[in-house]
Amino acid sequence: MSHILENIKEVEAKVAAAAQRSGRKREDILLLAVSKTQPVEVIRQAVTYGLSSLGENKVQEIMDKYEPMGEGVHWHLIGHLQTNKVKYIIDKVDMIHSVESLKLAEEIEKRGAARGIVMDVLVEVNIANEESKYGVAPENTEAFIRQLARMEHLRVRGLMTVAPFVENSEDNREYFCQMRQLQVDINAKKIDNVLMDVLSMGMTGDYEVAIEEGATIVRVGTGIFGERDYSK
Template sequence: MDIKENIISVKDRMARAAIKTGRNLEDITLVAVTKTVIPARIDEAIESGIRHIGENRVQEIRSKYPYIKNRVKWHLIGSLQTNKVKYIIDKVDIIHSLDRLSLAKEIDKRASMNGIVLPVLIQINVSKESTKSGIYIEELDDFLDQIQQFEHIRVKGLMTIAPLLDNAEKTRPYFAKLKEIYEDIKLRQYSNVTMEYLSMGMTNDFEIAIEEGANIVRIGRAIFGER
């Protein structure tokens, strides 16, 4: 697998999808998902222009951070256990998977102890799949009200994972729905909420996600191959 060629290909596909909605490649952030990828291959990706990496597991961040350090922006994109926040609070630049009040409380506490304000995205389970994390759309208004109490987190947008379907086109309604919610929240006034990032789309469906408004896509296999 030639990582550099794969990145060029992915960016070309991203650009073509962005043009359909009147945007450019520069409007979309590519997060290279490095789950199980060794630091040497992450280095290859960085040398080929990757500036953001996404990790699913706290342990992988802890093991790879000494090698990669802050040469990239670190995104925690997987489910996060409350008792593991302390291990990554000083390493990640943004958390995509805020899905419960207890986690918001812990992130806020640890961020306060480190003297930082940490950007987070709220993970929404648009499809209501029992196997996926994320709050339901119906719970979002109450959740947004409750997290006003936290001074050391800033909600910067929303994230979702679409169902894995036989035809990527079938994911479109899920992405369109989240974009609709994202735009609605933009019109409201919250002390610590701004809608800047819409994180949706992975290797199987990122072009559809971009066409529906995503400005962050999380791509692993199309860059690093099957692992």
């Protein structure tokens, strides 16, 4: 069981070092433990060791784990979110990382209004223009954010991307750099109701480079829990 503790210590050390290299403090970066496919008893260990922010790709997994994990845990929905599933998590997650269509944003607005909740959201950007990925094209991001800014029950907090899967993390540096520039450019427009202070990018294979380029949230699963078993 202690392998998770060892993994967390290793990841923590790398996050801290990358933060230092980027001229920031360790506490400026949220290490989001991606708990998809992991059972509650395993996730609980990570929480015990200080990782109370958990990222899930699927609504169903949040539904299954929400009650057993109890209070003191902060859930983030990081995967593609279908409009018809917003109602199940609107009162369960702290942040939705994957807003990439007006239809989805309107549903979050509607469900948020019904529950009296203002949901923090990130706009998912398809920074490498990969056909297999969701996300708004970089050049359309500002216009999309302006549409979201008019909604009262969601608050745009920043940007998220799923960078290409690469063998060498340096290959993604240009994309992380472009994401940071996009964040800076949109911030400079001072759009009402938009506080772009979050940049969610970088996963197990490339989070150190992502932090060096300005990530404020890194999404690490395998690096913490080990390889996933999808057969379960």
